[in-house]
Amino acid sequence: MTDKTSPTTFADLGLIPTLVERLEELEYSQPTSIQSHTIPYLLEGRDLVGGANTGSGKTAAFSLPILQKIYQQDKPNSRRGNTVSHLILVPTRELASQVAYNVKSYSYHLRNEIKTVAVFGGVSVNPQMLALRGGSDIVVATPGRLLDLVSSNAIKLDQVQTLVLDEADRMLSLGFTEELNNILALLPEKKQTLLFSATFPEKVTTLAQHLLNEPVEVQLQSAEASTLVQRVFSVNKGQKTAVLAHLIKQHQWRQALIFVNAKNSCNHLAQKLSKRGITAEVFHGDKGQGARTRVLEGFKSGDIQVLIATDIAARGLDIEKLPVVINFDLPRSPADYMHRIGRSGRAGEVGLGLSLIDYDDYHHFKVIEKKNKFRLEREQVAGFEVDDDQSEAYFAPMKPRAKPAGTGKKKKNRNQ
Template identity: 35%
Template sequence: MSTNTNSTEKFSNLNLSKDFLSNLDSLGFDKMTEIQEKALPALLEKKDVIAQAKTGSGKTVAFSIPIVHKLDVKRFRIQSIVLAPTRELANQIAIEIRKLSRHIHNVKVLTLCGGVAYRPQVSSLFHGAHIIVGTPGRILKHINEENINLNEVDTLVLDEADKMLDMGFTEDITKIINVLPKNRQSLLFSATYQENIDTLASFVTTNPINVKNENEEKTVIEQKLYEVESSSKTSLIPALISSNKAKSVLIFCNTKIQCDELSNNLYDLGLDVLTLHSDLEQKQRDETIIFFSNKSYPILIATDVASRGLHIDDIDLVINYDIARDLETHTHRIGRTARAGKGGLAISLYNNYEDEDKIEDIKKSFDDVKFERAEYISDDLEYKIDSDYRTLFINGGKKQKVRAGDILGALTAGVGLAKDDIGKINSLDFCSYVAVKKEVVKKALDGLSNGRIKGKYFKIYEK
């Protein structure tokens, strides 16, 4: 959830039902962000909209509110379809829509993404859904095999449209659009607006309203670049972390192999690290994102799958272990440390021989880049990066009717933890995760293991 706002407009000023507004209030939404204030009036009037807004601007809420607002839950047909470039982003959009629609009973939001089992998706589609969120390739596969009926779709959303085009989804998107009803509302959200986006927008939308975040570049990101021999990069990481007293660190590598190698090397240096890339199974990727976002692990090493889309706040240090392959990706990487309107620090390690052209592009595009010398880094040997929380795994989720509120109640009323001892709670279909302060993790583990949640016993593990 993005808390940054340059707006004084409140959600209560929108023409939404009392129950909807009450739900928004319970989720902590009060004032709209800039993109929400600009886009929502037109969106709620069912107009087509083209919006330029980066991750962290509140765009997911902006396009999800009208989807939920016009949903006819009694009409058990697919009414809205949201296309996203990655599994992670699709899953997070689905979670957001479920939260925004929890005041309505029996809303079914289904994710259809590649990289996960296909047959269960076919079964879920057979039983029906109201809203589909997914990646273009997998959705097109279901269309081609006639598993999905899109005849009653009245809303189409393309999120991170520029990223989808960069990833080569243009043909898939075109084929999906060609089978959708012509009489629909179409929304296109993109971080950048280039010529290829303009071509897609003219094909997708009709008489669209154009909106743009004017103030999203105002956040201050301090950039430091260090020229380092490739063989010396890894040994420099602990000093970069300790000298900046970082508590949450995201490290980008260009390849999956490099991610795994760096992860092993940092682990040998005594650092707790997580790794995220496309070779991991979906369950591993979901867990990794949960553990890092709930502050159970302090360091995440990732490919560019984490440069956009993932809703992870309070990253105070981004390290480009490898310089990004292009300037746009570099911009998105460093932007991970400026979410929710906060500034941050981005450090890039480069080899002048290998990265000369990329460094020149960065220098031309950012006025305040600082070139520092690695030998001047002051390594604080007393500083140890650690996380305030640990995560408990609960072998029960939404399918067992276990909700976040049930887990919170079991930990507070049942175990006796204070609310401040409990961090984020993630309730998935068949399991749940709860972050608790490390000082009380044993008490929480023992209490939940010997107690009940909603009158049932569940297996509990510390992850």
């Protein structure tokens, strides 16, 4: 854990005036905790392990030092062949697109146009191969598509100066371990390596120990997370849709992101909300990449007010000032709960993470609370109170089970 002082401005971090000017244009008023604690070390060329709450500004934390490094090189236009100088690996298509967009935005005023290319699956590979010709300064990639491009000789990784593993926990949980190992074997031994992750299971810790060279470790629970309010409403079984529709109409949220656990649940819930006068779009893995992109762009622009999504939207989706995230279905993984609600309350904005639980969800939500180390009051929605015969199960403490008579081994008599 580092105790470097936290500068109050981006200029204090050591960033060049051109980048500071661009950040001011983007209305980045001051560095977030993860930015102020990491950027000075990254400008020094140190390896780093960074952990912070979702929405804390990790993308700017790792991309701004890379852009400054490229800008200050003696030969900023030294791209050649099909090499890449700085590689950012991410777990999903949406995150690849989002990170590349942000990097291009940050580099808007830098001379000699820094070339940033995003490569990911689900779309034709040919335009990406063309974009990589002549070399690239920064490539943002998903592991599978990157290896496809390597095998086609569309990109070479032997000149990489900086490697960033973003959302490392998600990358490993999605089963990219083998692909990641294959990519690491193609990289030069001497490079700066940055690993960012919201959680640190054993696989991530082992990877960091193996890959990084005397890294700085920055583990933050940002105070900015307090701008996200969490609430949980207990409802009767079968009444979730009615309660959801009531809340949307009552609060008239500018936008709402609703999570369910299955692709067919997205369409089913959208149809049920439509019957109640609420129009919703859906976002899941069965939609083609073009359709997914159009839906996300519509949601980001505000043209779509209600979006129903599976967990592919739980990472890498950055919607400015999203007022509320609703768990219609609880996530299977307690870690995914934090990633879901983290789509709201980002960058210090006030947000709401709301969960609907019925009798079948009650015990799983207790597991989510225990794993994430919080405890929420169970609330009810006026007009949709829980039936009396279920209220004790919802709100009373769990009673220990009575041990069945005649089971278990008898204690051995030590005097025999």
